[in-house]
Amino acid sequence: MTDQQNPVNLSHALFDRFVLAGTCKDVRQNFSELCRHLQLDAQDYRHFYGKLKEKLNYWNAKELWEKIDKRAAHPDYDQGKPCAKTKCLVLGAGPCGLRTAIELALLGAQVVLLEKRTSFSRNNVLHLWPYTIRDLRNLGAKKFYGKFCSGSLDHISIRQLQLILLKLALILGVEVHTGVTYNGLVEPQASGTGWRALLLPDSHPASSYQFDVFISAGGGRFVPDGFKRKELRGKLAIGITANFVNHRTKAEAQVPEISGVARIYNQKFFRDLQTEMGIDLENIVYYKDDTHYFVMTAKKNSLLKKGVIMQDNANVEQLLAPANVNGEALLNYARDAAEFSTGRKLPNLEFATNHNAEADVAMFDFTCMHRAEYSSMVMERKGKKLLIGLVGDCLVEPFWPLGTGIARGFLAAFDTAWMVRSWGKGTAHMQVLAESFPATCGGPAELVSETHGLVQKGESERPESVLEVWPGALCPDPTLQTQTHRRVHSG
Numbered sequence: 001m002t003d004q005q006n007p008v009n010l011s012h013a014l015f016d017r018f019v020l021a022g023t024c025k026d027v028r029q030n031f032s033e034l035c036r037h038l039q040l041d042a043q044d045y046r047h048f049y050g051k052l053k054e055k056l057n058y059w060n061a062k063e064l065w066e067k068i069d070k071r072a073a074h075p076d077y078d079q080g081k082p083c084a085k086t087k088c089l090v091l092g093a094g095p096c097g098l099r100t101a102i103e104l105a106l107l108g109a110q111v112v113l114l115e116k117r118t119s120f121s122r123n124n125v126l127h128l129w130p131y132t133i134r135d136l137r138n139l140g141a142k143k144f145y146g147k148f149c150s151g152s153l154d155h156i157s158i159r160q161l162q163l164i165l166l167k168l169a170l171i172l173g174v175e176v177h178t179g180v181t182y183n184g185l186v187e188p189q190a191s192g193t194g195w196r197a198l199l200l201p202d203s204h205p206a207s208s209y210q211f212d213v214f215i216s217a218g219g220g221r222f223v224p225d226g227f228k229r230k231e232l233r234g235k236l237a238i239g240i241t242a243n244f245v246n247h248r249t250k251a252e253a254q255v256p257e258i259s260g261v262a263r264i265y266n267q268k269f270f271r272d273l274q275t276e277m278g279i280d281l282e283n284i285v286y287y288k289d290d291t292h293y294f295v296m297t298a299k300k301n302s303l304l305k306k307g308v309i310m311q312d313n314a315n316v317e318q319l320l321a322p323a324n325v326n327g328e329a330l331l332n333y334a335r336d337a338a339e340f341s342t343g344r345k346l347p348n349l350e351f352a353t354n355h356n357a358e359a360d361v362a363m364f365d366f367t368c369m370h371r372a373e374y375s376s377m378v379m380e381r382k383g384k385k386l387l388i389g390l391v392g393d394c395l396v397e398p399f400w401p402l403g404t405g406i407a408r409g410f411l412a413a414f415d416t417a418w419m420v421r422s423w424g425k426g427t428a429h430m431q432v433l434a435e436s437f438p439a440t441c442g443g444p445a446e447l448v449s450e451t452h453g454l455v456q457k458g459e460s461e462r463p464e465s466v467l468e469v470w471p472g473a474l475c476p477d478p479t480l481q482t483q484t485h486r487r488v489h490s491g
């Protein structure tokens with residue numbers, strides 16, 4: 001009997017296909033097919049995971065259920081009771097938005113996640129800190145991506161990380177919409193209606209969804225209404241990323257990765273690179289994943305000399321404006337640096353393509369990074385409260401050479417989940433915000449008594465109640481982490 005004829009085998013085949021799907025579109029299509037075949041309603045978020053488990057009781061699925069069940073059994077989730085009545089909207093299917101959505105689903109919340117892109121196409125490879133690797137392994141990452149941090153590997157491409165988290169989120173009942181852009185909040189209009197979102201396309205069904213928690217994980221450039229950002233400016237730093245096709249040949253496999261070499265630690269390498277190629281770098285990293293990924297910090301003078309930047313300019317924005325960059329020279333610069341740093345052992349370097357089907361090479365400024373001035377707030381209109389929290393780059397942009405983006409982003413996800421948990425349990429909103437504030441960075445007592453920006457008069461009948469909180473994930477010292485961090489990691 002073929003899989004098509006045998007419904008049991010077919011459901012296993014569909015699940016296996018979903019688990020191994022390699023694009024966002026395939027994940028979503030296979031998931032829909034699986035739900036259809038098993039007659040499961042993906043919007044039944046409360047029972048979806050339990051029903052899926054009941055229907056898929058074979059070894060491959062069971063291995064994953066064991067991992068998820070172990071995680072879900074943590075007492076802090078209290079079997080999904082704390083947020084059983086909480087409705088959350090999460091903006092952004094980057095790693096941090098997805099990771100937050102998973103935590104909220106484990107706490108029992110109804111979670112709708114919006115993503116403006118329709119595909120996951122970011123080849124760039126992220127270094128992961130040990131505790132994030134452990135966190136992802138414990139959630140079954142290896143089931144979805146067999147190569148996940150095998151042996152001593154400690155990195156993964158952004159797109160693979162998103163795929164792992166997307167699959168988990170769907171299994172846990174998160175409703176994910178791609179190709180939908182969030183354009184702001186819609187205030188409650190009359191008694192009985194709640195907070196909604198203004199979306200593009202505006203007729204999208206998610207625009208009628210009413211929620212009481214809004215999590216913004218829209219990345220470094222996204223600032224939700226009502227939040228302010230601070231600029232952190234350092235000395236001029238120009239980053240270049242380049243991705244080359246990984247043909248997965250034996251010769252390519254043998255080329256060692258460069259997990260980060262900085263000028264001060266290997267002066268000869270950088271001197272030789274400059275003498276032989278005219279390329280002057282501060283540091284370079286090379287990781288192998290779906291692509292051969294290089295990221296480096298280049299000195300302005302060598303970019304000018306090699307004709308990558310055409311005209312010098314004291315203003316960084318104008319210096320790196322597309323009109324002032326010679327694209328061809330940039331490709332040559334990146335290729336030469338990649339070839340030299342790998343001893344010319346990577347044969348036939350061919351650029352991988354990005355979402356625009358162009359060579360996946362980018363030059364960016366990280367002289368200036370942003371962080372939010374506060375991480376969460378509560379708004380109230382017509383008697384309806386809305387808790388808003390920021391996570392990931394939206395909260396604080398990382399300094400890429402430190403590889404702290406995901407590490408800090410996931411901590412913010414846990415922090416936010418803890419805050420939503422208190423919200424769901426009916427804790428007074430001032431207390432919810434105060435709890436999310438790391439005691440070691442000033443202390444909740446001080447904050448509550450300060451209540452800076454507490455009342456901001458809006459156009460509504462009642463004053464808007466706003467309490468600003470400093471970003472919880474910013475504590476630089478891991479020993480200073482909040483209760484949330486400690487508790488979530490104890491499991």
Ligand SMILES: Cc1cc2nc3c(=O)[nH]c(=O)nc-3n(C[C@H](O)[C@H](O)[C@H](O)COP(=O)(O)OP(=O)(O)OC[C@H]3O[C@@H](n4cnc5c(N)ncnc54)[C@H](O)[C@@H]3O)c2cc1C
Nearest residue numbers: 092094095096116127181182218219392393400403405406
């Ligand atoms: C060169 C470089 C190297 C790096 N290396 C590392 C590293 O080694 N390790 C590490 O941990 N981090 C690294 N980082 C940082 C890391 O990439 C980020 O911290 C991480 O991607 C942030 O995830 P996020 O989910 O917060 O945001 P993002 O990944 O930016 O995701 C935001 C999502 O929101 C969506 N979105 C935005 N606006 C809207 C809207 N209006 N409506 C709907 N959707 C919207 C976007 O399409 C996007 O998918 C590096 C960054 C750079 C630039």
